[in-house]
Amino acid sequence: MHIREAIRIAFESLWAHKLRSFLTLLGIIISICTLVAVVSLVNGVNFYVATKIGRLGLNTFSLSRFSLHEYTDRQAYMAAVKRNPILHMADYEYLKTHAKLPVETAATIFSGFNATGTVKANGQSMDQVSLRGVTPSDISMSTFEVAQGRFLDHFDEEHRTMVAFIGPDLVTHLFPDVNPLGRHLIAGGHRFRIIGVATRQGNVFGNSLDQFILIPISTFRKLNGNQDSIGISFKVANSSLITPAIDEVRLLMRARHHLNYYAKDDFGIIGSSAVMDLWHRLTGSIAAVMVGVSAVFLVVGGIVIMNIMLAAVTERTREVGIRKALGARRRDMLWQFLIESAVLSSMGGLIGIGVAWLFTTVAGHLTPIPFQLPLSAVIVALVISTAVGLFFGIYPAAKAAKLEPIVALRAET
Amino acid sequence: MATPAATPHEFVIRTEDLWKVYAMGAEQVSALRGVNLNIRRNEYVAIMGPSGSGKSTLMNLIGCLDTPTRGQYWLNGQSVGELSDDELAYIRNKEIGFVFQTFNLLPRATAQHNVELPLIYAGVPSAERTERALEALRKVDLVDRRQHKPNELSGGQRQRVAIARALVNHPSLILADEPTGNLDSTTSKEIMGVFDRLWEQGNVIVLVTHEHDIAEYAHRVIHIRDGQIAEDRVTARAAVRT
Numbered sequence: 161m162h163i164r165e166a167i168r169i170a171f172e173s174l175w176a177h178k179l180r181s182f183l184t185l186l187g188i189i190i191s192i193c194t195l196v197a198v199v200s201l202v203n204g205v206n207f208y209v210a211t212k213i214g215r216l217g218l219n220t221f222s223l224s225r226f227s228l229h230e231y232t233d234r235q236a237y238m239a240a241v242k243r244n245p246i247l248h249m250a251d252y253e254y255l256k257t258h259a260k261l262p263v264e265t266a267a268t269i270f271s272g273f274n275a276t277g278t279v280k281a282n283g284q285s286m287d288q289v290s291l292r293g294v295t296p297s298d299i300s301m302s303t304f305e306v307a308q309g310r311f312l313d314h315f316d317e318e319h320r321t322m323v324a325f326i327g328p329d330l331v332t333h334l335f336p337d338v339n340p341l342g343r344h345l346i347a348g349g350h351r352f353r354i355i356g357v358a359t360r361q362g363n364v365f366g367n368s369l370d371q372f373i374l375i376p377i378s379t380f381r382k383l384n385g386n387q388d389s390i391g392i393s394f395k396v397a398n399s400s401l402i403t404p405a406i407d408e409v410r411l412l413m414r415a416r417h418h419l420n421y422y423a424k425d426d427f428g429i430i431g432s433s434a435v436m437d438l439w440h441r442l443t444g445s446i447a448a449v450m451v452g453v454s455a456v457f458l459v460v461g462g463i464v465i466m467n468i469m470l471a472a473v474t475e476r477t478r479e480v481g482i483r484k485a486l487g488a489r490r491r492d493m494l495w496q497f498l499i500e501s502a503v504l505s506s507m508g509g510l511i512g513i514g515v516a517w518l519f520t521t522v523a524g525h526l527t528p529i530p531f532q533l534p535l536s537a538v539i540v541a542l543v544i545s546t547a548v549g550l551f552f553g554i555y556p557a558a559k560a561a562k563l564e565p566i567v568a569l570r571a572e573t
Numbered sequence: 574m575a576t577p578a579a580t581p582h583e584f585v586i587r588t589e590d591l592w593k594v595y596a597m598g599a600e601q602v603s604a605l606r607g608v609n610l611n612i613r614r615n616e617y618v619a620i621m622g623p624s625g626s627g628k629s630t631l632m633n634l635i636g637c638l639d640t641p642t643r644g645q646y647w648l649n650g651q652s653v654g655e656l657s658d659d660e661l662a663y664i665r666n667k668e669i670g671f672v673f674q675t676f677n678l679l680p681r682a683t684a685q686h687n688v689e690l691p692l693i694y695a696g697v698p699s700a701e702r703t704e705r706a707l708e709a710l711r712k713v714d715l716v717d718r719r720q721h722k723p724n725e726l727s728g729g730q731r732q733r734v735a736i737a738r739a740l741v742n743h744p745s746l747i748l749a750d751e752p753t754g755n756l757d758s759t760t761s762k763e764i765m766g767v768f769d770r771l772w773e774q775g776n777v778i779v780l781v782t783h784e785h786d787i788a789e790y791a792h793r794v795i796h797i798r799d800g801q802i803a804e805d806r807v808t809a810r811a812a813v814r815t
Contacts, residue, residue, distance in 0.1 A: 487742075
């Protein structure tokens with residue numbers, strides 16, 4: 161087969177009718193662009209959810225006063241507030257001792273005084289800083305590491321020291337030119353000595369993940385009282401142990417709360433897989449709608465290509481006649497027009513990918529939406545657009561292949 | 574079915590009782606009515622006849638662009654009457670070099686690429702194609718115009734490119750259909766000079782024309798009338814040459 165000749169002819173005629181080719185390809189360009197942009201959006205969001213919001217890594221899960229369902233459904237939440245007991249440090253100690261499968265257990269308190277408040281230091285002030293009390297084991301559950309100084313330790317925990325481990329944003333804002341270690345900051349009316357700084361994690365949807373203060377959970381409860389529920393995180397050695405470890409914790413908690421066999425859980429266990437499931441359901445339905453829309457565009461684009469290829473065959477009947485007179489067989493003509501159609505539509509695919517790339521790059525810089533264009537989407541988009549060209553090129557190409565040489569040679573133009 | 578009397582290889586073209594019947598609505602029109610034609614190696618033949626005589630039909634059959642309704646046709650000893658489309662394409666590619674009245678060059682391709690076309694369909698590799706295309710262009714003195722497109726060439730030059738294209742695959746027969754029909758008389762002479770040279774180099778040339786002075790370049794003139802051979806004579810030039 162004379163693939164190279166066919167590709168050369170395809171580019172030649174594409175170039176000879178630049179505007180016509182471009183207009184022909186609009187349908188394919190729009191549909192591939194939509195497809196690629198949506199895939200980048202969904203992919204980017206999922207990636208961020210997986211790495212950042214799902215701050216619990218893949219091998220972790222957490223126990224909290226309310227389940228994910230109770231957090232997201234207002235009525236269930238109202239009922240759960242009355243029913244679910246507050247989780248105390250005693251629960252943490254109990255689970256830490258009795259749950260055998262998790263390799264690490266940590267307690268966190270998310271809410272309470274100054275949960276997101278103003279911090280003052282070094283003559284500067286900063287808003288929207290989250291303050292959490294954590295056990296020293298929290299570092300092993302986190303996605304950050306210690307960049308400078310040290311993390312909270314058991315001494316801090318036991319003695320309820322007034323120390324703070326801070327996110328890198330606080331250093332940028334409050335201590336732009338000085339080493340923050342050993343300096344003090346004031347949060348919620350209390351003064352803490354800075355003992356360490358975390359590595360940078362970046363943004364999710366425009367919210368910084370580096371704007372936090374961690375203090376010993378014992379200090380937190382001394383300052384704030386014991387009325388707020390804590391969260392307890394667990395880490396297992398590998399992902400296959402997640403389900404048995406969740407079962408173990410659930411069993412221990414039900415026993416501890418004296419729930420009978422038929423009673424519902426009065427606490428919530430949230431694995432990172434549950435968070436991801438929720439996200440995938442959400443983004444999956446968006447993706448399904450957009451993929452449907454772009455499929456319609458694709459069919460329309462394909463029909464436009466078929467139309468223009470039919471016109472091209474008629475226009476070049478004489479050429480087909482000449483080529484046949486010189487020895488081109490039916491399949492030579494079939495391939496020539498099939499390849500031309502495929503080249504045409506894959507050019508549309510390429511342009512669509514280019515436009516989508518441009519759009520996602522610009523939008524990624526101007527908005528907090530985390531686009532991410534995966535290579536697989538580029539390849540799939542190219543394959544799809546080429547396949548559309550091949551499919552809708554079959555009829556025009558077959559028409560060209562079947563032309564009788566004497567009839568074709570006699571054609572005008 | 575009769576076998577040819579002479580050994581088939583003696584003839585480049587041998588036809589036996591060749592018929593072509595077209596259906597024009599309910600009517601049957603016979604364009605050819607039993608043509609018997611033998612053309613030997615190194616002949617230079619002109620086929621003449623008024624329009625509607627059937628000479629174009631005969632040319633299409635000889636050129637393997639069409640198949641006869643009835644009768645036999647051997648090209649180089651090979652029966653081509655009942656071949657499939659693709660087999661005919663193969664024969665056209667290997668055995669026949671076409672020269673048309675309207676040149677029939679591809680407008681967007683260079684002279685060299687036009688000449689290479691038959692080689693592309695013959696599956697000749699690129700480097701050899703270039704070499705053979707240049708060799709063919711040299712025979713018609715157009716090597717220096719090889720990168721020109723047809724619209725950058727004069728009528729005579731275009732026809733010479735077409736002749737180079739006809740030669741490039743070393744066919745056993747060059748079939749020229751009114752090759753001077755679109756050219757002025759000076760250019761016509763020049764083109765006929767090219768055919769003379771090709772004949773001298775051993776090519777078989779079949780010329781279809783309705784112009785008497787053009788036909789006189791050939792050594793044998795066959796007149797077609799009403800789908801039959803009306804006259805088959807040797808020209809004055811044949812006597813001079815042989």
